[in-house]
Amino acid sequence: QWNYDTSNKTIRDNLGGRCLDVERGTNANRTNVRMYTCNGTKSQQWTLTKRKEFRNAMGRCLEIAGGVNSNRTNVQIFDCNRTKSQFWTR
Secondary structure, eight states: OEEETTTEEEEEEESSOOEEEEEEGOTTTBBBBBEEEEOOOGOOOOOTTTTEEEETSSOOOEEEEEGGOOOOOEEEHHHHHHHOOGGOOO
16 A cells, blocks of 8 residues: 655655655656655655646656556656646555
């Protein structure tokens, strides 16, 4: 399970207390996201929009690569484009 912490804008796991992190702190399209020790950097800050998108501190959206709904599909950042692969629910 995952929790969105509105106080510090992080997405955290329930087990180890790690945060969803943009790999290497880069902001290029198709950059992977991963679980990483929470450290308060911009690469771990996310804003949940009214449209149910998670935007990173640099403006890109969290998405399921290629919109594929199956196990082991990559999660990455990409330009926000209002596709189903970028909408998240509780």
